[in-house]
Amino acid sequence: MFKLYLPLGAMLIAASLSGCSNINKQSTNQSINQDVIQAVDTGCGSTDTTTFESYISGNWQSGHPVQKLLITSDPQPYRYYRDDGSNDIGEPIWRNTMSVIMNMMNTQRSGSEYFPLIINGDLTEFGHGNERRSFREQIVKAEGSQKGPLFLPGLGNHDYANNVNDCANNGCARDAVCDHIIWTKTIQNKSSGVSFDHSVKKEGNETVHRGSLAYSFDIGNLHVVQLNLEPTYTVNFHTGDPIAGTRFIISSSMAWLENDLTAAKARGKYTIVNMHKYGNWKDDSVRTGKFADLVKNNKVVGIFAGDIHLDLGKIGVLGKVPVFRSGALMNKTWLRLLFDWNNHILQVDSYQHVTHKGEYKYNIDTFAELTPPPARTVKVKLYSNNSFGGTLCEMELTPGAMKTISKLCPGFPQRAGASLKVTGLSGPLCLTVPYTLNNRCFRGTYSGTFEVPNLTAWPSLPAGVTHTRGGIDNGYKQINY
Known part of the structure; x- marks a missing residue:
């Protein structure tokens, strides 16, 4: 049996864990639940490790x-x-x-x-x-x-x-x-x-x-x-x-x-x-x-x-x-x-x-290899201000691209409320900030141009294009396609 102590000692849970003990939950910036686990049986009594259990939840x-x-x-x-x-x-x-x-x-x-x-x-x-x-x-x-x-x-x-x-x-x-x-x-x-x-x-x-x-x-x-x-x-x-x-x-x-x-x-x-x-x-x-x-x-x-x-x-x-x-x-x-x-x-x-x-x-049924079609590029115009104002960063991305915006456009400011124009979307296009939940993603297929006048607001998009977002808009560092 091991005992699991939640922060401040507020809760005690006992459960079995395979005869392995001395397991320490390490504190990380990513971990939400900083509980400490102490296994008291002798199955793995000399092994110190981290369970990473607080990362696992939901469906x-x-x-x-x-x-x-x-x-x-x-x-x-x-x-x-x-x-x-x-x-x-x-x-x-x-x-x-x-x-x-x-x-x-x-x-x-x-x-x-x-x-x-x-x-x-x-x-x-x-x-x-x-x-x-x-x-x-x-x-x-x-x-x-x-x-x-x-x-x-x-x-x-x-x-x-x-x-x-x-x-x-x-x-x-x-x-x-x-x-x-x-x-x-x-x-x-x-x-x-x-x-x-x-x-x-x-x-x-x-x-x-x-x-x-x-x-x-x-x-x-x-x-x-x-x-x-x-x-x-x-x-x-x-x-x-x-x-x-x-x-x-x-x-x-x-x-x-x-x-x-x-x-x-x-x-x-x-x-x-x-x-x-x-x-x-x-x-x-x-x-x-x-x-x-x-x-x-x-x-x-x-x-x-x-x-x-x-x-x-x-x-x-x-x-x-x-x-x-x-x-x-x-x-x-x-x-x-x-x-x-x-x-x-x-x-x-x-x-x-x-x-x-x-x-x-x-x-996956016949194992027949499929000849990939020519890579379809997406054209992106990213503006530092809303309503397509401020500094402009233009780029063409092929599927699989993962780019740092500051390297594509040196000096481009990272700030909330930027705006976006996208032409020729044929897959997920995501703006992200690594190590955070902050992201804005656009999915679908659209041969024309759609516009997002403010990345902070929920956009109006053409049929065939969907949008998801996580975290808050403080500007974005990377763009992935």
Whole structure:
């Protein structure tokens, strides 16, 4: 059991949390609920972590006609990449890199909907405590406008596999696994229908954790699976007191996966499968055998893996199902998925920071690749004052653009009550302020020009164009299309 103390000690709640303890809720600017959690059982008694539970509320699993997800991997503090493709280890440069990419993720997650952020493993370099703390300090910068899990975690070889019997008392693997258990159990407890392949109980003198630690959830029409390192990985390790410590028995996820995919198909869901390693499994024959059969027969429409830091985007197929590398946060690379449910199309865009590196679009029923139409630019005239007065900033944006207004138009003032003229809208156009809820978004398709004489007021828009807004109008720093 653990006890949860709300600020000022006003409320006490007791609940079970997987045998993991010493969990501290860190204070961040993004977190609303600054409660402190103290687990008093011994399952993960040496692991300090953050639950991030205050980020999760509301119906974050509701569906939308176009469902957007972000997928990446390998933040791996303190490793970073140079422009020439070489890499090194250095904490100050890594922190700067993470701040830049998390700021961008924050912008991508702004708007009126919750957008999941999936991280496919290698959250650390060695599972050391300072690396784990640094990751937690950076990931809060990626919070979006709407409530839901801050991120959806996965485990990689640098988190646990590399560290078994290679770190004092197996503390590195233990802490990485306990982080994952605590984060996933928190998501499970505050969400609907989350399946988690994990159990913990006292067996003799030991506390024993069992399972693959794989998990899954639904969001709208989509079923999302996280398999961690890879589905055939197994390991058995002990930590703590030689007689009465804690044991982790990590099993293959294949049996759990078969049941999970079968159930998702029965619910009518399409599925994406995430993992860290796509090749060189402990039993690689399973990948092209049983795993391929499960993928083929259960409406799996994409496989996403990290591990190879310089790979990004589509790398092949398993049967007919496309396989993608999800990039590496340390290299500022990531994927954006757009599920168009009305037309049964999945578009996977590859990015390095804000630079669009490629697109792969296909039908999720036939897997036929769709030739993308020529990019349609939108023309924007942004005025610093209302009624189209003051300083003018003109721009043409192609889909996927994320631009800093002060870089497009140096000296352009950021102030409330600006005005806007837009020509040729063919997708979401958003003005945002990173790290805040302040945004104004225009959606739809309109070949002509529409005008917004004051961004503070609710605009009158032509048929086919809708508007959402969050926060207050203090002017805007970025424009995304």
